[in-house]
Amino acid sequence: MPQKSREPRSSAPVPKYPSAGSLAVSSRPRLFIGFRGEGQQRAAEIASRLAARQMSGRALSAAGLVKGCHMHKVAVIVGSIRKDSINKKLAGALAKLAEGKLAFDYVKIDDLPLFNQDNETSPTPEVTRNKAQIAAADGLLFLTPEHNRSIPAAMKNAIDWATRPHGTSAFRGKPGAIIGASRGGIATAIAQSHLRVILAGHLVATLGTPEAHVQFKDGLIDDSGNVTDETTKKFLQGFVDNFVKLVAAIAR
Ligand SMILES: Cc1cc2nc3c(=O)[nH]c(=O)nc-3n(C[C@H](O)[C@H](O)[C@H](O)COP(=O)(O)O)c2cc1C
Numbered sequence: 001m002p003q004k005s006r007e008p009r010s011s012a013p014v015p016k017y018p019s020a021g022s023l024a025v026s027s028r029p030r031l032f033i034g035f036r037g038e039g040q041q042r043a044a045e046i047a048s049r050l051a052a053r054q055m056s057g058r059a060l061s062a063a064g065l066v067k068g069c070h071m072h073k074v075a076v077i078v079g080s081i082r083k084d085s086i087n088k089k090l091a092g093a094l095a096k097l098a099e100g101k102l103a104f105d106y107v108k109i110d111d112l113p114l115f116n117q118d119n120e121t122s123p124t125p126e127v128t129r130n131k132a133q134i135a136a137a138d139g140l141l142f143l144t145p146e147h148n149r150s151i152p153a154a155m156k157n158a159i160d161w162a163t164r165p166h167g168t169s170a171f172r173g174k175p176g177a178i179i180g181a182s183r184g185g186i187a188t189a190i191a192q193s194h195l196r197v198i199l200a201g202h203l204v205a206t207l208g209t210p211e212a213h214v215q216f217k218d219g220l221i222d223d224s225g226n227v228t229d230e231t232t233k234k235f236l237q238g239f240v241d242n243f244v245k246l247v248a249a250i251a252r
Contacts, residue, residue, distance in 0.1 A: 072247045073103045075137035079144040079155030079180075081110040086181045086216040087143040092225035094141070094179070097233075097240045102247070104141070107133055109158040120164045127161045134162050134170035138251035140204060141243070144180040146191035151198075163202055171202040175250040177243040179212040187213035207246050212239045 076095075080087045095104045111126045113119070123131075134140070144151050163169040178195050180188030192213065196206055212235070214220075219228055227233035 071101065071103050072138035072244075072251050073105050073136070074139040074141045074243075074247065075107050075134045076104045076141045076143070077107045077109065077155065077158060079109075079142070079152045081154045085145070086183070087145050089221045089225075090179065090181045090214060090216070091141075091143050093221045093227050094143075094236065094240055096225045097227075097237050098244070101240070101244045102139075105133060105137060107158070109154055112157055112161055115157050115160040115164075117164070120161075123161065130158065131162055131168075131170045137174065139243070139247035140171060140174050140176040140199075142176065142178045142195060142199075144178065144188055144191050144195055146180065146182050146184070146188040149190045150194050151191045155195075156198075159198060169202045171199065171204050173203050173250075174205075175207075175243075175246045176204040177207040177239070177246070179214065179239065181214040181216040183216050185215065187215045189213050205246070205250055207239075207243050209242065210235065210239055212236070 076091055078085065078087050078091050091104070091106070098104065107130055108126075109130070112130070113124055113127070142155070144155055147153070159171075163171060176199055178192050178199075180192055182188045189211075192211070199206055214232070214236075220232065222228055227236060
């Protein structure tokens with residue numbers, strides 16, 4: 001499809017950024033079978049959480065607290081900070097396809113200062129928040145737009161903070177996946193390739209296949225985060241499922 005000269009706005013809601021740890025309480029996977037031993041404790045935890053926080057069944061599932069779930073938490077970094085971002089919409093759709101398999105923990109990147117190495121040892125609370133959130137995750141999911149044939153400045157800024165000072169990278173050794181949406185024909189391929197090189201420098205094991213360059217069209221993802229095109233949905237489900245396997249293979 002030819003690249004459009006304008007960027008039409010969409011009325012679809014964007015995913016909210018839950019605060020770090022609002023859904024998941026630990027970075028460890030959970031497997032609950034029956035209600036003996038640990039299962040019994042978890043049942044009590046579920047009951048007390050329900051009472052204290054009035055968490056919905058969906059939130060409990062996302063937190064990995066539902067019997068039978070084996071859920072890993074992934075830090076989700078969307079490289080666009082604009083309200084109607086198509087990459088945020090894509091994140092919402094992936095969260096839906098990953099329901100019951102991965103707990104998405106969105107990393108907020110629009111309140112970070114511009115990276116300055118002079119300040120890397122005296123980070124702002126927002127920087128510290130992000131590093132802790134990323135460090136607590138079992139995996140990393142990056143959704144990148146392409147800006148001038150590379151990743152957006154906001155995403156690079158977030159990566160620079162998360163990986164400094166030298167030797168303290170919050171990314172180190174984690175499994176990761178990269179995906180991106182653009183209205184253009186080559187759909188973020190170059191930005192993704194740049195990002196893969198950056199992450200390799202932090203020993204992030206990125207999902208090799210499938211490469212996911214999503215050419216976005218209006219209506220591709222509906223207001224509830226459903227992918228409306230069956231072929232794209234199947235493809236994205238495969239991407240999610242491969243990432244689930246990669247995270248399970250690497251995360252403890
Ligand atoms: C500064 C800038 C540079 C861009 N460069 C590219 C580009 O190199 N390749 C591309 O496919 N789209 C490019 N675009 C278009 C983006 O893909 C489009 O704005 C897309 O909607 C961004 O994703 P978002 O909606 O998640 O912010 C650019 C947009 C901006 C604002």
